[in-house]
Structure formats: structure tokens, C-alpha cells
Amino acid sequence: MRAGVVTPGQKDSARLIEMDMPAISGGQVLVRLLELGIDGTDMEINRGEYGETPPDDDFIVLGHEALGQIENPGTTELGKGDFVVPMVRRPDDCVDCQRGQLDMCLKGNYQECGIKGAHGFLREYLAEDAGFLVPVPEELRNIAVLAEPTSIATKGIKRAIEFHNRSANPINIAVVLGAGPLGLLATALLKLHDYDTYTLDIVPRSSVKAQLVESIGANYVDGNESPVVSLPHKIGNLDLIMEATGNSTVAFQAMSALGTNGILCLMGVSTGQKPLEVDASCLNMQMVLGNKTVFGTVSSNRSHFERSVESLASIEEKWPGWLSRLITRRLTLDKFRDGLDPDPDNIKTVIELT
Template sequence: MRLVRAVTVTPGTAGSLSLVEDYPEPATDEGSILVEALAVGVCGTDLEIIAGHYGEAPPGFDRLVLGHESLGRVLEDPTGTLQPGDLVAGIVRHPDPVPCPNCAVGEWDMCRNGQFTEHGIKALPGFARDRWRIPPRFAVGLDPALGRVGTLLEPTSVVAKAWDHIERIGHRAEWQPQSVLVTGAGPIGLLAALLATQRGLAVHVLDLATEGPKPALVGALGATYHSTKVDQLGFEPDVVIECTGAPSVVIDVMCQAAPTGVICLAGVSSGGRTIDLDAGALNRTLVLENNAVFGSVNANRRHWDMAAEALARADQSWLESLITRRVPVESYAEAYTPGPDDIKVVLDFAA
């Protein structure tokens, strides 16, 4: 049996991050497409798993291979879906085995019974290993031009889903949005802003940072950067995509949206914090202005394909600017240690 390197943790055990040199090569029952890993993106979910907050190893394994933001090159595909040498990313979530009504029709991002599995998170090995396998229906081919930035496909799929649902909700009535507010200029926020500019909307991004790369990245999109409070913006956005998860910001954007506005909550709050809230005033605002608030997470195949198209249309140099550090796999611990100016960190298997 061929052995590969893999970045792993023992789920639920803080401080268990390690690079295993003798992890078994993926078995064919993981998928018919064999892929050579090129890079894996690092995100907050990985850091929470490393901290022991959650994570689930595959059945029969004590350790979980990390990595859900993948980029690889096809080594073999006996199904002919992809060709050797093609760039590919693996869809993270797989449907539950029951399946629930949503999983049964390919909407596994909307799973209702929670029995889904996720690469690098829940009961499926992740992509942070030299080789991985994927079934054809979960393999997304990428434009060759995305060879340096393909790890951005997973977070882009999340905001592609958000925009898909925003537009569905918006069309409950005659809907002609003009302005978008994105709160948070991390990877999700910046990619949400990118997809907003691709829709020809006036884009505003709010973040606390006044230095570092974020203001320039927003400006390069032709968007407006703000580092003020939500209620000091001076306008009411038609669409809000909230990416911070900060409770006070979540409440503020609900009160700031324009009449018939759509507010998408894409940031996850950590919990354990309370704030003063006039629930009656918030209710009055949402009801009398016909506003809609919804949560969005994960993505299905349709959204991954939409994300691949969006990245292929984007300025490749701008996308590459989102990746602020590339760390060789031998120095894996550095990749999972946040830096002050990090936007997106990539663990490089091809270095």
C-alpha cells in the first residue's frame, strides 16, 4: 500500500494537530477519481476543529484529515468525467444516506435531518493529503487559469449560494436592487462583494480594519470601503450580506436595510454573548418594511458550478491578492497560526 502525508487531528482533542507521514492512500470506495493535491485553503472552521470544538473522524478511524477548501490535479478518472491533468476541486458536503427530501434532489446544503457528511469536518477525510479521491458527481472541474487560486472555489460557492437565495427571495415582488452592503472583509465578505460587482450593483464593504490589504482590495473592485458603524453609513442598502457573525452588527444591519430589503446572514456567531435589544422595534421595522432575513451556509453542486464560472470571469490578479500566505506542507503548523494581515492562507502541497 502506498502511503501519503496528511494533516490530521484527533477530533475533540485540542492541540492534536500533526502531519502524519504514513497515512494510507485513499481507497477506491472514496471515489473513482484519483487526485493529486496541489493546495488546501485554511479557514476558521479548521481552527475551531483544531481547538477541539467539533469534528468527527470517518468510521473506523481515530483521526480526521483536515481540509475542505481543495485544489488538485486529476491523476486518473476511469469514468471519463475528467481527464488526467485537469484541475479539480472536491465538493465538501455529501447527502445523508436516508436521504431527506432535500438531499434526495441534490439540495444537500439544505439537509433537514443532519445526517450529511463533510470532507475534513464530519465523517469524511479532508483534502489535506498528498492524494485524495472523489466521486464524479462531487468533482468540479476548473479553468486552467485558476491554477493559483482554485482553493477559493469553496468559499466562493458559499457566497454563490447566498446570492442565489437573495435573488429568489427578492423576486417575491418587483425587485430592482441598486446597492449592496457587505459587513466583514474576510474571504467570504470580499468574495460576496466580487459577486455583487459582477451583478452591476453599487457595493459597499464595512470592516473595522483601516490598514492592511482590505481597503485596497475593496477599492480594486470599484466598491466603497467603510470603517464606521452601520448606522453611520448614510444610506439604506437594498441587500445586506452579513459576514462577521458579530451580534451587534447582525442587529444593526436588520435595522439599516431599505424597505423590501433582503438580509443574508452568512457569518456564524460564537454564542455566549448577550446584547441589549429592543425586540419590539426590530419586529416593527422588519414587518412594516417587508424585509426578509435568512441564514445561509454551505452549497450544492449548482452553486459550485456558479462559483467556478464567477472565478473564471474575475480578475485573476485580484483573486491572487486574497491569498496572503502560502505555506509548504512541511511547515503546516504555521498555516494554522493566524497572522495579523491574513485574508486567506493556503497550505501548499505542490511546493
């Protein structure tokens, strides 16, 4: 079978190779992979900035956002032809991993398919334990490749709501920073909660991203005209902010813009170094006197994937066709390298693996 691989630490090493067909053993199923979504982490790995090979190989199969179909269910209860989405993390022996909360891993010895120590899903077939495969209904076939990024936003919003529940005042205003795939999916999830949602980016109001925000009843904010620090004066108390740009300066601006009893969820990873001068006393005082909460969130576990699949169905029902519009580029497996080049007009690139 064909697979798209990289050599971690080596810039622009992405290439197609032939690999042996995987064989299933007890409790495993054979999955024919159909689609793979490319995200920023894949691009970072191909730039040589991130990634770790499995112990026995000097390369890693790229890709962690996938949709597949069961080819051989083995002895499991899954059926041939069922659609499934594979989870990304594989646990270590810490107490959280052992309870299924592998997104909360304490020791950090987990593996992440396509990222850290385990092969990913940019290949034609996968032998996998059924416990790491999340079933998706056939009617979501065209958009289920978005289940992984949706599970990240799902986890972040769930935790933010848990934090905010300490206040009797409900969440009224929610802000999303960044209108990339993660920010757009977070926008839709917040609109499912009926929050007054504002999504900020620096693309023009005429762009597809801005149109996608407005078409589900959220408000697009052009950050060039209205940076996040100006939002409290314009729209009121910011109860919830989901940071999805990965820009550390924006993250600090969001801390000071956060409203009373507000919750700031940081979902974006920033790399490199970026010194920043902040008024630490003012920020500290605002955080304390405003009962503000800032938290980071990474990865997701099975419960978030399952909820993510339910939410995708709800989004599709409420705004038919909206999720498909997030997939702006489809490439065949032999052209997957083109999907690793940044393209500001593109939202989500999907590689067709069949």
C-alpha cells in the same frame, strides 16, 4: 502519503501523519491534491471547538477548500491531468439530499469532508466519486482553491436576489459586513452584478483588505467611524446586506439597518454565548412594516460550485490578478500548523500539497 490531521475536541492537536495511499473503486477517480485553503472552521476544529471523526478513526484529516488534478480517471469521463475542486458535503437519505440539494439537508446526517464525519483534503491523494468533483479550467489553476468559499457567497447572493425579486425596485445598494476572504469574494460577486457596493470592516483604510475593496470599484467603510447602523443615513436604503463577520451583535445591528424590502443574508457562524439586549418591539415593527427578510445560508451544492467557477473566471477577466492578492500566505505541507494560528494581517492561507 502525508496528511494533516487533528483530534476533534482536543486543543492544538494538529499534526502530520503517514496514511495509506487511497485505492479507487467503481466510479471513483484518484486525485492528486495540489492546494488547500485554510479557513476559520479549520482553526475552530484545531481549537477543539468543533469537528467529528469518521466512524472508523480517532482523528480527522483537516481541510475542505481544495484544488486537485486527476491522476487516474478510472472509468469516468474525466481526463488525466484535469483540474478539479472537490465538494464538501456528502448526502444522507433526506429528500433534499437525494435531489442533490445536500446544502439544504433536512435530517442533518450529512458528512462534511474535513469537518464532520469524513476526512478532508489536507493530504496528497484523494479517491473520490466523480459526482463530487467539479472541473475547473486550467487558466484558473492559481485561484481555483477559492472556489469553495466563492460557492458559499454564490449561494447566499443567489437566494437573496430570488427573495428581492418580489419588489419591482432593483437592488441598488449592497453592503457586505466583513472583509475577510468570504466578505471580499462576496464584494466581487456583487460588483459583477454592478450593485453600488459598500464593504465594512474595522481595519484601517490603508490596509490591504480596504485596498482590495476599493480596487474593484466597491467602497470601503471603516466600521470604527461608520458602524452599520449609521449607513442608512449616509448612503440610503440598504437593499441587500451580506453578513460575513459571524459576529452576532453585528448581525442584529444589520437587521435594524436593513432598508425597506431589504434582504439580510447571514453567512457567518457565531460560537459560544453572547446575550444581547435588543428593543424587540422596535425591531419587530421595522421588520414587518419594511417587508424585511432575514435568512441564513450554509454550505453549497454542485450548482453553486459550477456557478462559482464561472464567477471566478469573470472576476479574473474583469480585474486580472485581484483574486491572487487574496492569497496572502503560502505554506508547505510540513508547515501547515502555522496556517492555523490567527493572523489579523493575513487574508487567505493556502497550503501547497505537492
